[in-house]
Amino acid sequence: MTKYSYIVKVISGSKLISDKSDISDPYVIIESNNLNWAKKWDDNNGATKQFNGKTKSVQTTVKENTLNPEWNEYFETEVFPDDGIAEETFTFKVFDKDQFTKDDPLGEVKISFEKKDLKDNPYFMNFVLFLEGVESGRIEIAVKKNKIEESTIQQ
DSSP states (O other): OOEEEEEEEEEEEESOOOOTTSOOOEEEEEEESSOOEEEEEETTTOOOEEEEEEESEEEOOOOOSOSSOEEEEEEEEOOEETTTOSEEEEEEEEEEOOSSSOOEEEEEEEEEEETTTTTTOOSOEEEEEEOBSSSSOEEEEEEEEEEEOGGGOOO
């Protein structure tokens, strides 16, 4: 049976709202509704972080003093069978990291994929998503349904 994972790349943000100092320290939390997250890596140093297999949300690094951050960080879900997931929804929540108070929300957006949407496409599909609940801001992401060869699946 063919198995897959989703790979989500958080590329960048732009025109994010600022805090009282006209700047933000943004980061993104990604939540999945069905799948757990397996690992994370980035374009900069290639270091991989493994998750414990029960993680429903993951977070990018904080980018300091910017309203137009560039993350270029990848997150991969757990492996699932082709017939196992009918639809997956990813929620992207953007926050401003605060040192002494609760982090400020900078907006959020959801995107859903049905099983057929990304079927057997070896390339990333890029999206620019406008943040909801705020006056401005958007994030750029890319998503790919990654086909896992049977020989690479660990039992």
